[in-house]
Amino acid sequence: MxxxxxxxxxxxxxxxxxxxxxxxxxxxxxxxxxxxxxxxxxxxxxxxxxxxxxxxxxxxxxxxxxxxxxxxxxxxxxxxxxxxxxxxxxxxxxxxxxxxxxxxxxxxxxxxxxxxxxxxxxxxxxxxxxxxxxxxxxxxxxxxxxxxxxxxxxxxxxxxxxxxxxxxxxxxxxxxxxxxxxxxxCRFVNLPATWDEYETRHSSKWRYGLRRYRRMFTSDHAGTATLAGERVDRSEAMKELRVLHAMQWPSGISSFTTETAWRFHQRLAERWLPQQRTLMPMLEMDGKFIAVLYGFIERDQFFQYQSGWEQSLAKMSPGKLVIRWAIDCCIQRGLQVYDLLPSDYEYKRQWADDARxxxxxxxxxxxSWRSAAFKTLRTLRRWLPRRKVMNSSGRCENEHENALRPSAE
Known part of the structure:
Protein backbone atom coordinates (compact mmCIF):
# COMPACT_ATOMS: atom_id res chain seq x y z
CA MET A 1 0.00 0.00 0.00
CA CYS A 186 -32.23 16.28 12.70
CA ARG A 187 -35.80 15.10 13.00
CA PHE A 188 -36.57 11.50 12.15
CA VAL A 189 -39.31 8.89 12.15
CA ASN A 190 -39.07 5.67 14.15
CA LEU A 191 -40.64 3.43 11.54
CA PRO A 192 -43.31 0.95 12.67
CA ALA A 193 -44.19 -2.35 11.02
CA THR A 194 -47.03 -0.95 8.88
CA TRP A 195 -48.21 2.32 7.37
CA ASP A 196 -51.51 2.03 9.26
CA GLU A 197 -49.57 1.95 12.53
CA TYR A 198 -47.66 5.06 11.50
CA GLU A 199 -50.91 6.90 10.67
CA THR A 200 -52.31 6.30 14.14
CA ARG A 201 -49.54 8.51 15.58
CA HIS A 202 -51.14 11.54 13.95
CA SER A 203 -54.32 13.49 14.53
CA SER A 204 -57.55 12.65 12.73
CA LYS A 205 -57.29 15.98 10.90
CA TRP A 206 -53.81 15.09 9.60
CA ARG A 207 -54.95 11.62 8.51
CA TYR A 208 -58.04 12.98 6.78
CA GLY A 209 -56.07 15.57 4.84
CA LEU A 210 -53.46 13.10 3.61
CA ARG A 211 -56.13 10.55 2.62
CA ARG A 212 -58.03 13.23 0.71
CA TYR A 213 -54.90 14.19 -1.25
CA ARG A 214 -54.28 10.53 -2.01
CA ARG A 215 -57.85 9.98 -3.24
CA MET A 216 -57.50 12.96 -5.56
CA PHE A 217 -54.25 11.50 -6.88
CA THR A 218 -55.36 7.87 -7.33
CA SER A 219 -59.09 8.14 -8.07
CA ASP A 220 -59.52 11.48 -9.81
CA HIS A 221 -56.32 11.30 -11.87
CA ALA A 222 -55.43 7.57 -11.92
CA GLY A 223 -52.09 8.43 -10.35
CA THR A 224 -49.55 5.70 -9.74
CA ALA A 225 -46.48 5.36 -7.52
CA THR A 226 -43.23 3.77 -8.68
CA LEU A 227 -39.51 3.72 -8.02
CA ALA A 228 -36.60 4.68 -10.22
CA GLY A 229 -35.38 1.52 -11.89
CA GLU A 230 -38.86 0.00 -12.24
CA ARG A 231 -40.84 1.70 -15.02
CA VAL A 232 -38.28 4.45 -15.56
CA ASP A 233 -34.51 4.09 -15.78
CA ARG A 234 -31.94 5.94 -13.70
CA SER A 235 -31.11 8.58 -16.29
CA GLU A 236 -34.74 9.52 -16.87
CA ALA A 237 -35.51 9.53 -13.14
CA MET A 238 -32.63 11.91 -12.44
CA LYS A 239 -33.76 14.16 -15.29
CA GLU A 240 -37.29 14.32 -13.83
CA LEU A 241 -35.86 15.08 -10.38
CA ARG A 242 -33.82 17.97 -11.73
CA VAL A 243 -36.76 19.50 -13.59
CA LEU A 244 -39.18 19.18 -10.67
CA HIS A 245 -36.64 20.39 -8.15
CA ALA A 246 -35.94 23.49 -10.25
CA MET A 247 -39.62 24.44 -9.92
CA GLN A 248 -38.99 25.17 -6.25
CA TRP A 249 -36.46 27.88 -7.19
CA PRO A 250 -37.95 30.01 -9.97
CA SER A 251 -35.82 33.06 -9.08
CA GLY A 252 -32.56 31.37 -8.16
CA ILE A 253 -30.42 28.27 -8.30
CA SER A 254 -30.37 25.46 -5.78
CA SER A 255 -26.85 24.20 -5.14
CA PHE A 256 -28.20 20.71 -5.79
CA THR A 257 -28.52 21.49 -9.50
CA THR A 258 -25.27 23.36 -10.14
CA GLU A 259 -23.12 21.65 -12.76
CA THR A 260 -20.61 20.41 -10.19
CA ALA A 261 -23.16 19.01 -7.74
CA TRP A 262 -25.26 17.52 -10.51
CA ARG A 263 -22.30 15.61 -11.99
CA PHE A 264 -21.57 14.27 -8.52
CA HIS A 265 -25.13 13.04 -7.97
CA GLN A 266 -25.47 11.56 -11.44
CA ARG A 267 -22.33 9.52 -10.89
CA LEU A 268 -23.43 8.55 -7.38
CA ALA A 269 -26.87 7.44 -8.57
CA GLU A 270 -25.27 5.41 -11.36
CA ARG A 271 -23.41 3.43 -8.69
CA TRP A 272 -25.96 3.30 -5.90
CA LEU A 273 -29.32 2.77 -7.61
CA PRO A 274 -28.36 -0.72 -8.86
CA GLN A 275 -27.05 -1.51 -5.35
CA GLN A 276 -30.29 -0.18 -3.79
CA ARG A 277 -28.30 2.27 -1.69
CA THR A 278 -30.20 5.08 -3.41
CA LEU A 279 -34.00 5.07 -3.29
CA MET A 280 -36.05 7.32 -5.58
CA PRO A 281 -39.83 7.17 -4.99
CA MET A 282 -41.76 8.76 -7.89
CA LEU A 283 -45.38 9.78 -8.51
CA GLU A 284 -46.89 9.75 -12.02
CA MET A 285 -50.22 11.27 -13.03
CA ASP A 286 -51.90 12.13 -16.33
CA GLY A 287 -48.92 10.89 -18.31
CA LYS A 288 -46.20 12.80 -16.48
CA PHE A 289 -44.20 12.63 -13.27
CA ILE A 290 -45.36 15.10 -10.63
CA ALA A 291 -43.01 14.34 -7.73
CA VAL A 292 -39.66 12.65 -7.11
CA LEU A 293 -37.80 12.10 -3.84
CA TYR A 294 -34.10 11.22 -3.65
CA GLY A 295 -32.44 9.64 -0.64
CA PHE A 296 -30.04 7.01 0.63
CA ILE A 297 -30.24 3.76 2.58
CA GLU A 298 -27.58 2.92 5.15
CA ARG A 299 -27.93 -0.05 7.45
CA ASP A 300 -31.57 0.15 8.64
CA GLN A 301 -31.96 3.89 8.01
CA PHE A 302 -33.16 6.06 5.15
CA PHE A 303 -31.87 9.61 4.68
CA GLN A 304 -34.18 11.96 2.74
CA TYR A 305 -31.79 14.18 0.82
CA GLN A 306 -33.61 15.99 -2.00
CA SER A 307 -36.92 16.22 -3.83
CA GLY A 308 -38.98 18.07 -6.38
CA TRP A 309 -42.64 18.34 -7.23
CA GLU A 310 -45.03 20.01 -9.67
CA GLN A 311 -45.76 23.52 -8.41
CA SER A 312 -49.05 23.85 -10.28
CA LEU A 313 -50.50 20.93 -8.27
CA ALA A 314 -49.89 22.43 -4.84
CA LYS A 315 -53.58 21.96 -3.87
CA MET A 316 -53.02 18.20 -4.16
CA SER A 317 -49.82 18.46 -2.12
CA PRO A 318 -47.58 16.14 -4.17
CA GLY A 319 -44.76 16.96 -1.74
CA LYS A 320 -46.66 15.26 1.08
CA LEU A 321 -47.75 12.39 -1.14
CA VAL A 322 -44.22 11.54 -2.24
CA ILE A 323 -43.01 11.55 1.38
CA ARG A 324 -45.91 9.24 2.24
CA TRP A 325 -44.85 6.89 -0.56
CA ALA A 326 -41.19 7.08 0.54
CA ILE A 327 -42.07 6.20 4.15
CA ASP A 328 -44.24 3.33 2.96
CA CYS A 329 -41.37 2.02 0.80
CA CYS A 330 -39.03 2.14 3.80
CA ILE A 331 -41.54 0.30 6.00
CA GLN A 332 -41.92 -2.40 3.34
CA ARG A 333 -38.12 -2.84 3.32
CA GLY A 334 -38.02 -3.29 7.07
CA LEU A 335 -36.06 -0.11 7.74
CA GLN A 336 -36.15 1.33 11.25
CA VAL A 337 -35.45 5.06 10.81
CA TYR A 338 -36.52 7.70 8.28
CA ASP A 339 -34.14 10.66 8.73
CA LEU A 340 -35.22 14.06 7.42
CA LEU A 341 -31.69 15.51 7.87
CA PRO A 342 -30.87 18.95 9.36
CA SER A 343 -33.18 21.96 9.78
CA ASP A 344 -36.38 22.43 11.71
CA TYR A 345 -39.08 23.19 9.16
CA GLU A 346 -42.68 22.70 10.20
CA TYR A 347 -43.29 19.89 7.70
CA LYS A 348 -40.46 17.90 9.30
CA ARG A 349 -42.05 18.34 12.72
CA GLN A 350 -45.32 17.05 11.31
CA TRP A 351 -43.79 13.86 9.92
CA ALA A 352 -41.18 13.07 12.60
CA ASP A 353 -41.59 11.68 16.09
CA ASP A 354 -38.01 11.95 17.37
CA ALA A 355 -34.84 14.00 16.96
CA ARG A 356 -31.07 13.87 17.20
CA SER A 368 -2.21 32.23 13.39
CA TRP A 369 -2.54 35.96 12.70
CA ARG A 370 -5.36 35.27 10.22
CA SER A 371 -7.23 33.40 12.94
CA ALA A 372 -6.72 36.29 15.38
CA ALA A 373 -7.85 38.85 12.77
CA PHE A 374 -10.98 36.82 11.96
CA LYS A 375 -11.99 36.52 15.62
CA THR A 376 -11.44 40.25 16.18
CA LEU A 377 -13.57 41.21 13.16
CA ARG A 378 -16.28 38.73 14.15
CA THR A 379 -16.45 40.25 17.63
CA LEU A 380 -16.79 43.74 16.14
CA ARG A 381 -19.56 42.61 13.77
CA ARG A 382 -21.48 41.13 16.67
CA TRP A 383 -21.43 44.49 18.43
CA LEU A 384 -22.64 46.40 15.38
CA PRO A 385 -26.38 46.78 14.60
CA ARG A 386 -27.61 44.04 12.29
CA ARG A 387 -29.62 44.47 9.12
CA LYS A 388 -31.22 41.98 6.80
CA VAL A 389 -29.34 41.39 3.56
CA MET A 390 -30.81 39.74 0.48
CA ASN A 391 -28.48 37.28 -1.18
CA SER A 392 -28.16 38.59 -4.72
CA SER A 393 -27.11 35.20 -6.09
CA GLY A 394 -30.32 33.54 -4.96
CA ARG A 395 -28.37 30.38 -4.27
CA CYS A 396 -29.45 28.02 -1.51
CA GLU A 397 -26.44 26.54 0.29
CA ASN A 398 -28.41 24.10 2.51
CA GLU A 399 -30.07 22.48 -0.45
CA HIS A 400 -31.92 19.58 1.16
CA GLU A 401 -33.38 21.82 3.87
CA ASN A 402 -35.48 23.76 1.37
CA ALA A 403 -36.20 21.06 -1.17
CA LEU A 404 -39.79 20.74 0.03
CA ARG A 405 -41.12 24.26 0.48
CA PRO A 406 -43.19 24.01 3.67
CA SER A 407 -45.58 26.82 2.74
CA ALA A 408 -46.68 24.92 -0.37
CA GLU A 409 -47.09 21.54 1.22
Whole structure:
Protein backbone atom coordinates (compact mmCIF):
# COMPACT_ATOMS: atom_id res chain seq x y z
CA MET A 1 0.00 0.00 0.00
CA UNK A 2 1.28 3.45 -0.85
CA UNK A 3 2.12 5.47 2.26
CA UNK A 4 2.85 9.17 2.14
CA UNK A 5 3.61 10.75 5.47
CA UNK A 6 2.77 14.32 6.25
CA UNK A 7 5.30 17.05 5.54
CA UNK A 8 5.07 19.46 8.46
CA UNK A 9 6.43 22.98 8.18
CA UNK A 10 9.04 22.60 10.88
CA UNK A 11 11.56 19.99 11.96
CA UNK A 12 10.12 19.58 15.45
CA UNK A 13 6.78 18.49 14.04
CA UNK A 14 8.49 16.11 11.63
CA UNK A 15 10.06 14.24 14.53
CA UNK A 16 6.62 13.42 15.93
CA UNK A 17 4.81 12.64 12.69
CA UNK A 18 4.86 8.88 13.32
CA UNK A 19 3.57 8.03 16.79
CA UNK A 20 3.53 4.46 18.04
CA UNK A 21 0.76 3.22 20.34
CA UNK A 22 1.38 -0.49 20.87
CA UNK A 23 1.26 -2.08 17.45
CA UNK A 24 -0.51 0.80 15.69
CA UNK A 25 1.12 3.77 13.97
CA UNK A 26 -0.44 7.17 13.38
CA UNK A 27 0.22 8.01 9.74
CA UNK A 28 -0.95 10.62 7.25
CA UNK A 29 -2.22 10.42 3.68
CA UNK A 30 -1.47 13.53 1.65
CA UNK A 31 -1.67 12.53 -2.02
CA UNK A 32 -4.25 10.87 -4.28
CA UNK A 33 -2.31 7.64 -4.81
CA UNK A 34 -2.21 6.98 -1.07
CA UNK A 35 -5.86 8.06 -0.76
CA UNK A 36 -7.06 5.62 -3.43
CA UNK A 37 -4.98 2.87 -1.85
CA UNK A 38 -7.41 3.07 1.10
CA UNK A 39 -10.39 1.98 -1.02
CA UNK A 40 -10.17 -1.77 -0.20
CA UNK A 41 -10.37 -0.97 3.52
CA UNK A 42 -12.63 2.07 3.67
CA UNK A 43 -16.16 0.66 3.56
CA UNK A 44 -15.19 -2.32 5.73
CA UNK A 45 -14.28 0.15 8.47
CA UNK A 46 -17.40 2.27 7.86
CA UNK A 47 -19.48 -0.90 8.33
CA UNK A 48 -18.14 -1.15 11.88
CA UNK A 49 -18.90 2.47 12.92
CA UNK A 50 -21.44 3.29 15.62
CA UNK A 51 -22.69 6.28 13.60
CA UNK A 52 -22.14 5.17 10.03
CA UNK A 53 -23.92 7.08 7.29
CA UNK A 54 -24.01 7.14 3.47
CA UNK A 55 -21.96 10.34 3.62
CA UNK A 56 -19.00 8.38 5.02
CA UNK A 57 -18.98 5.76 2.26
CA UNK A 58 -16.05 5.48 -0.14
CA UNK A 59 -18.24 6.29 -3.14
CA UNK A 60 -19.39 9.55 -1.56
CA UNK A 61 -16.01 10.83 -0.37
CA UNK A 62 -14.05 9.73 -3.44
CA UNK A 63 -16.57 11.19 -5.88
CA UNK A 64 -16.68 14.37 -3.84
CA UNK A 65 -12.90 14.60 -4.07
CA UNK A 66 -13.01 14.14 -7.84
CA UNK A 67 -15.84 16.59 -8.51
CA UNK A 68 -15.98 19.16 -5.70
CA UNK A 69 -12.58 19.57 -4.05
CA UNK A 70 -11.46 22.79 -5.80
CA UNK A 71 -8.31 23.87 -3.90
CA UNK A 72 -8.61 21.40 -1.02
CA UNK A 73 -5.63 19.30 0.12
CA UNK A 74 -5.77 15.83 1.64
CA UNK A 75 -4.79 15.50 5.30
CA UNK A 76 -6.20 12.13 6.34
CA UNK A 77 -4.88 10.55 9.51
CA UNK A 78 -5.03 6.81 10.11
CA UNK A 79 -3.89 4.16 12.51
CA UNK A 80 -2.09 1.32 10.74
CA UNK A 81 -0.85 -2.01 12.06
CA UNK A 82 2.61 -3.43 11.37
CA UNK A 83 1.43 -4.71 7.97
CA UNK A 84 0.12 -1.29 6.94
CA UNK A 85 -3.58 -2.17 7.32
CA UNK A 86 -5.66 0.78 8.59
CA UNK A 87 -7.71 0.19 11.74
CA UNK A 88 -9.22 3.70 12.07
CA UNK A 89 -9.34 6.81 9.90
CA UNK A 90 -9.76 10.53 10.56
CA UNK A 91 -11.01 11.72 7.13
CA UNK A 92 -9.60 15.25 7.12
CA UNK A 93 -8.59 17.85 4.55
CA UNK A 94 -7.30 21.41 4.41
CA UNK A 95 -9.61 23.77 2.53
CA UNK A 96 -11.06 27.27 2.32
CA UNK A 97 -14.74 27.92 3.05
CA UNK A 98 -16.88 29.68 0.46
CA UNK A 99 -18.07 32.25 3.03
CA UNK A 100 -16.23 35.49 2.11
CA UNK A 101 -15.57 36.26 5.78
CA UNK A 102 -13.91 32.89 6.30
CA UNK A 103 -12.33 32.50 2.89
CA UNK A 104 -8.86 33.74 4.02
CA UNK A 105 -8.67 30.98 6.66
CA UNK A 106 -7.04 27.68 5.77
CA UNK A 107 -9.33 25.30 7.62
CA UNK A 108 -8.79 21.75 8.81
CA UNK A 109 -12.11 20.04 8.24
CA UNK A 110 -13.80 16.76 7.37
CA UNK A 111 -13.23 15.39 3.90
CA UNK A 112 -16.37 16.41 1.95
CA UNK A 113 -17.29 18.74 4.79
CA UNK A 114 -17.34 21.92 2.68
CA UNK A 115 -18.64 22.96 -0.72
CA UNK A 116 -21.25 21.51 -2.99
CA UNK A 117 -22.55 18.00 -2.27
CA UNK A 118 -21.04 18.15 1.21
CA UNK A 119 -21.82 15.32 3.62
CA UNK A 120 -24.53 15.62 6.26
CA UNK A 121 -23.33 13.19 8.97
CA UNK A 122 -19.54 13.13 9.19
CA UNK A 123 -17.30 11.52 11.77
CA UNK A 124 -14.04 9.70 12.47
CA UNK A 125 -14.15 6.15 11.13
CA UNK A 126 -13.57 4.04 14.25
CA UNK A 127 -15.00 0.57 14.96
CA UNK A 128 -17.81 0.66 17.53
CA UNK A 129 -16.58 -0.16 21.01
CA UNK A 130 -12.98 0.85 20.24
CA UNK A 131 -13.44 4.62 20.43
CA UNK A 132 -11.90 4.97 23.90
CA UNK A 133 -8.74 3.26 22.68
CA UNK A 134 -8.39 4.54 19.11
CA UNK A 135 -10.04 7.96 18.89
CA UNK A 136 -7.60 9.74 21.25
CA UNK A 137 -4.75 8.39 19.12
CA UNK A 138 -6.37 9.75 15.95
CA UNK A 139 -6.90 13.09 17.69
CA UNK A 140 -3.13 13.52 17.90
CA UNK A 141 -3.47 14.53 14.24
CA UNK A 142 -4.90 17.88 15.34
CA UNK A 143 -1.69 18.85 17.10
CA UNK A 144 0.51 17.64 14.25
CA UNK A 145 -1.52 19.47 11.59
CA UNK A 146 -1.85 22.62 13.68
CA UNK A 147 1.15 24.39 12.01
CA UNK A 148 -0.62 24.02 8.64
CA UNK A 149 -4.03 25.47 9.48
CA UNK A 150 -5.59 28.65 10.82
CA UNK A 151 -8.59 26.93 12.37
CA UNK A 152 -10.53 23.70 12.64
CA UNK A 153 -14.16 23.43 11.54
CA UNK A 154 -15.83 20.03 11.78
CA UNK A 155 -19.37 20.33 10.45
CA UNK A 156 -22.23 17.85 10.90
CA UNK A 157 -20.60 15.78 13.64
CA UNK A 158 -23.28 13.59 15.29
CA UNK A 159 -23.74 14.62 18.90
CA UNK A 160 -24.40 10.99 19.86
CA UNK A 161 -21.13 9.76 18.32
CA UNK A 162 -18.78 8.10 20.84
CA UNK A 163 -15.98 10.01 19.07
CA UNK A 164 -17.40 13.46 19.80
CA UNK A 165 -16.17 13.92 23.41
CA UNK A 166 -12.63 12.90 22.45
CA UNK A 167 -12.56 15.23 19.43
CA UNK A 168 -13.76 18.24 21.43
CA UNK A 169 -11.38 17.49 24.31
CA UNK A 170 -8.40 17.28 21.93
CA UNK A 171 -9.30 20.57 20.27
CA UNK A 172 -9.65 22.30 23.64
CA UNK A 173 -6.20 21.02 24.58
CA UNK A 174 -4.31 22.08 21.44
CA UNK A 175 -6.33 25.03 20.07
CA UNK A 176 -8.09 28.10 21.43
CA UNK A 177 -11.78 28.92 21.47
CA UNK A 178 -12.72 25.29 20.91
CA UNK A 179 -16.38 24.40 21.23
CA UNK A 180 -19.71 23.90 19.51
CA UNK A 181 -20.50 26.70 17.05
CA UNK A 182 -23.87 25.37 15.85
CA UNK A 183 -26.23 22.64 17.02
CA UNK A 184 -28.68 21.55 14.34
CA UNK A 185 -31.67 19.33 14.90
CA CYS A 186 -32.23 16.28 12.70
CA ARG A 187 -35.80 15.10 13.00
CA PHE A 188 -36.57 11.50 12.15
CA VAL A 189 -39.31 8.89 12.15
CA ASN A 190 -39.07 5.67 14.15
CA LEU A 191 -40.64 3.43 11.54
CA PRO A 192 -43.31 0.95 12.67
CA ALA A 193 -44.19 -2.35 11.02
CA THR A 194 -47.03 -0.95 8.88
CA TRP A 195 -48.21 2.32 7.37
CA ASP A 196 -51.51 2.03 9.26
CA GLU A 197 -49.57 1.95 12.53
CA TYR A 198 -47.66 5.06 11.50
CA GLU A 199 -50.91 6.90 10.67
CA THR A 200 -52.31 6.30 14.14
CA ARG A 201 -49.54 8.51 15.58
CA HIS A 202 -51.14 11.54 13.95
CA SER A 203 -54.32 13.49 14.53
CA SER A 204 -57.55 12.65 12.73
CA LYS A 205 -57.29 15.98 10.90
CA TRP A 206 -53.81 15.09 9.60
CA ARG A 207 -54.95 11.62 8.51
CA TYR A 208 -58.04 12.98 6.78
CA GLY A 209 -56.07 15.57 4.84
CA LEU A 210 -53.46 13.10 3.61
CA ARG A 211 -56.13 10.55 2.62
CA ARG A 212 -58.03 13.23 0.71
CA TYR A 213 -54.90 14.19 -1.25
CA ARG A 214 -54.28 10.53 -2.01
CA ARG A 215 -57.85 9.98 -3.24
CA MET A 216 -57.50 12.96 -5.56
CA PHE A 217 -54.25 11.50 -6.88
CA THR A 218 -55.36 7.87 -7.33
CA SER A 219 -59.09 8.14 -8.07
CA ASP A 220 -59.52 11.48 -9.81
CA HIS A 221 -56.32 11.30 -11.87
CA ALA A 222 -55.43 7.57 -11.92
CA GLY A 223 -52.09 8.43 -10.35
CA THR A 224 -49.55 5.70 -9.74
CA ALA A 225 -46.48 5.36 -7.52
CA THR A 226 -43.23 3.77 -8.68
CA LEU A 227 -39.51 3.72 -8.02
CA ALA A 228 -36.60 4.68 -10.22
CA GLY A 229 -35.38 1.52 -11.89
CA GLU A 230 -38.86 0.00 -12.24
CA ARG A 231 -40.84 1.70 -15.02
CA VAL A 232 -38.28 4.45 -15.56
CA ASP A 233 -34.51 4.09 -15.78
CA ARG A 234 -31.94 5.94 -13.70
CA SER A 235 -31.11 8.58 -16.29
CA GLU A 236 -34.74 9.52 -16.87
CA ALA A 237 -35.51 9.53 -13.14
CA MET A 238 -32.63 11.91 -12.44
CA LYS A 239 -33.76 14.16 -15.29
CA GLU A 240 -37.29 14.32 -13.83
CA LEU A 241 -35.86 15.08 -10.38
CA ARG A 242 -33.82 17.97 -11.73
CA VAL A 243 -36.76 19.50 -13.59
CA LEU A 244 -39.18 19.18 -10.67
CA HIS A 245 -36.64 20.39 -8.15
CA ALA A 246 -35.94 23.49 -10.25
CA MET A 247 -39.62 24.44 -9.92
CA GLN A 248 -38.99 25.17 -6.25
CA TRP A 249 -36.46 27.88 -7.19
CA PRO A 250 -37.95 30.01 -9.97
CA SER A 251 -35.82 33.06 -9.08
CA GLY A 252 -32.56 31.37 -8.16
CA ILE A 253 -30.42 28.27 -8.30
CA SER A 254 -30.37 25.46 -5.78
CA SER A 255 -26.85 24.20 -5.14
CA PHE A 256 -28.20 20.71 -5.79
CA THR A 257 -28.52 21.49 -9.50
CA THR A 258 -25.27 23.36 -10.14
CA GLU A 259 -23.12 21.65 -12.76
CA THR A 260 -20.61 20.41 -10.19
CA ALA A 261 -23.16 19.01 -7.74
CA TRP A 262 -25.26 17.52 -10.51
CA ARG A 263 -22.30 15.61 -11.99
CA PHE A 264 -21.57 14.27 -8.52
CA HIS A 265 -25.13 13.04 -7.97
CA GLN A 266 -25.47 11.56 -11.44
CA ARG A 267 -22.33 9.52 -10.89
CA LEU A 268 -23.43 8.55 -7.38
CA ALA A 269 -26.87 7.44 -8.57
CA GLU A 270 -25.27 5.41 -11.36
CA ARG A 271 -23.41 3.43 -8.69
CA TRP A 272 -25.96 3.30 -5.90
CA LEU A 273 -29.32 2.77 -7.61
CA PRO A 274 -28.36 -0.72 -8.86
CA GLN A 275 -27.05 -1.51 -5.35
CA GLN A 276 -30.29 -0.18 -3.79
CA ARG A 277 -28.30 2.27 -1.69
CA THR A 278 -30.20 5.08 -3.41
CA LEU A 279 -34.00 5.07 -3.29
CA MET A 280 -36.05 7.32 -5.58
CA PRO A 281 -39.83 7.17 -4.99
CA MET A 282 -41.76 8.76 -7.89
CA LEU A 283 -45.38 9.78 -8.51
CA GLU A 284 -46.89 9.75 -12.02
CA MET A 285 -50.22 11.27 -13.03
CA ASP A 286 -51.90 12.13 -16.33
CA GLY A 287 -48.92 10.89 -18.31
CA LYS A 288 -46.20 12.80 -16.48
CA PHE A 289 -44.20 12.63 -13.27
CA ILE A 290 -45.36 15.10 -10.63
CA ALA A 291 -43.01 14.34 -7.73
CA VAL A 292 -39.66 12.65 -7.11
CA LEU A 293 -37.80 12.10 -3.84
CA TYR A 294 -34.10 11.22 -3.65
CA GLY A 295 -32.44 9.64 -0.64
CA PHE A 296 -30.04 7.01 0.63
CA ILE A 297 -30.24 3.76 2.58
CA GLU A 298 -27.58 2.92 5.15
CA ARG A 299 -27.93 -0.05 7.45
CA ASP A 300 -31.57 0.15 8.64
CA GLN A 301 -31.96 3.89 8.01
CA PHE A 302 -33.16 6.06 5.15
CA PHE A 303 -31.87 9.61 4.68
CA GLN A 304 -34.18 11.96 2.74
CA TYR A 305 -31.79 14.18 0.82
CA GLN A 306 -33.61 15.99 -2.00
CA SER A 307 -36.92 16.22 -3.83
CA GLY A 308 -38.98 18.07 -6.38
CA TRP A 309 -42.64 18.34 -7.23
CA GLU A 310 -45.03 20.01 -9.67
CA GLN A 311 -45.76 23.52 -8.41
CA SER A 312 -49.05 23.85 -10.28
CA LEU A 313 -50.50 20.93 -8.27
CA ALA A 314 -49.89 22.43 -4.84
CA LYS A 315 -53.58 21.96 -3.87
CA MET A 316 -53.02 18.20 -4.16
CA SER A 317 -49.82 18.46 -2.12
CA PRO A 318 -47.58 16.14 -4.17
CA GLY A 319 -44.76 16.96 -1.74
CA LYS A 320 -46.66 15.26 1.08
CA LEU A 321 -47.75 12.39 -1.14
CA VAL A 322 -44.22 11.54 -2.24
CA ILE A 323 -43.01 11.55 1.38
CA ARG A 324 -45.91 9.24 2.24
CA TRP A 325 -44.85 6.89 -0.56
CA ALA A 326 -41.19 7.08 0.54
CA ILE A 327 -42.07 6.20 4.15
CA ASP A 328 -44.24 3.33 2.96
CA CYS A 329 -41.37 2.02 0.80
CA CYS A 330 -39.03 2.14 3.80
CA ILE A 331 -41.54 0.30 6.00
CA GLN A 332 -41.92 -2.40 3.34
CA ARG A 333 -38.12 -2.84 3.32
CA GLY A 334 -38.02 -3.29 7.07
CA LEU A 335 -36.06 -0.11 7.74
CA GLN A 336 -36.15 1.33 11.25
CA VAL A 337 -35.45 5.06 10.81
CA TYR A 338 -36.52 7.70 8.28
CA ASP A 339 -34.14 10.66 8.73
CA LEU A 340 -35.22 14.06 7.42
CA LEU A 341 -31.69 15.51 7.87
CA PRO A 342 -30.87 18.95 9.36
CA SER A 343 -33.18 21.96 9.78
CA ASP A 344 -36.38 22.43 11.71
CA TYR A 345 -39.08 23.19 9.16
CA GLU A 346 -42.68 22.70 10.20
CA TYR A 347 -43.29 19.89 7.70
CA LYS A 348 -40.46 17.90 9.30
CA ARG A 349 -42.05 18.34 12.72
CA GLN A 350 -45.32 17.05 11.31
CA TRP A 351 -43.79 13.86 9.92
CA ALA A 352 -41.18 13.07 12.60
CA ASP A 353 -41.59 11.68 16.09
CA ASP A 354 -38.01 11.95 17.37
CA ALA A 355 -34.84 14.00 16.96
CA ARG A 356 -31.07 13.87 17.20
CA UNK A 357 -28.46 16.57 16.77
CA UNK A 358 -25.55 17.48 14.55
CA UNK A 359 -22.75 19.72 15.81
CA UNK A 360 -20.52 22.18 14.00
CA UNK A 361 -17.35 22.17 16.09
CA UNK A 362 -14.85 25.01 15.78
CA UNK A 363 -11.38 25.82 17.15
CA UNK A 364 -8.65 28.35 16.31
CA UNK A 365 -4.90 28.16 16.00
CA UNK A 366 -3.63 30.64 18.62
CA UNK A 367 -0.42 31.22 16.64
CA SER A 368 -2.21 32.23 13.39
CA TRP A 369 -2.54 35.96 12.70
CA ARG A 370 -5.36 35.27 10.22
CA SER A 371 -7.23 33.40 12.94
CA ALA A 372 -6.72 36.29 15.38
CA ALA A 373 -7.85 38.85 12.77
CA PHE A 374 -10.98 36.82 11.96
CA LYS A 375 -11.99 36.52 15.62
CA THR A 376 -11.44 40.25 16.18
CA LEU A 377 -13.57 41.21 13.16
CA ARG A 378 -16.28 38.73 14.15
CA THR A 379 -16.45 40.25 17.63
CA LEU A 380 -16.79 43.74 16.14
CA ARG A 381 -19.56 42.61 13.77
CA ARG A 382 -21.48 41.13 16.67
CA TRP A 383 -21.43 44.49 18.43
CA LEU A 384 -22.64 46.40 15.38
CA PRO A 385 -26.38 46.78 14.60
CA ARG A 386 -27.61 44.04 12.29
CA ARG A 387 -29.62 44.47 9.12
CA LYS A 388 -31.22 41.98 6.80
CA VAL A 389 -29.34 41.39 3.56
CA MET A 390 -30.81 39.74 0.48
CA ASN A 391 -28.48 37.28 -1.18
CA SER A 392 -28.16 38.59 -4.72
CA SER A 393 -27.11 35.20 -6.09
CA GLY A 394 -30.32 33.54 -4.96
CA ARG A 395 -28.37 30.38 -4.27
CA CYS A 396 -29.45 28.02 -1.51
CA GLU A 397 -26.44 26.54 0.29
CA ASN A 398 -28.41 24.10 2.51
CA GLU A 399 -30.07 22.48 -0.45
CA HIS A 400 -31.92 19.58 1.16
CA GLU A 401 -33.38 21.82 3.87
CA ASN A 402 -35.48 23.76 1.37
CA ALA A 403 -36.20 21.06 -1.17
CA LEU A 404 -39.79 20.74 0.03
CA ARG A 405 -41.12 24.26 0.48
CA PRO A 406 -43.19 24.01 3.67
CA SER A 407 -45.58 26.82 2.74
CA ALA A 408 -46.68 24.92 -0.37
CA GLU A 409 -47.09 21.54 1.22
Missing amino acids: AQVRTKPRNEAARETTTLRRGQLTLDFVRDEAAFHALQPYWDALVEQMATRSPFMRWDWVSLWWEECRQDARLALALLRDAEGVPHAIAPLMLAHEADPARRPLLTLTFLAGFGEAHGERLDFIVPAGQEAELTPQLCRAFKLLKPECDNVRLNHLPEESPNTPYIIAALKKDFSGAGVLNRQV WLLDVEAFNPT
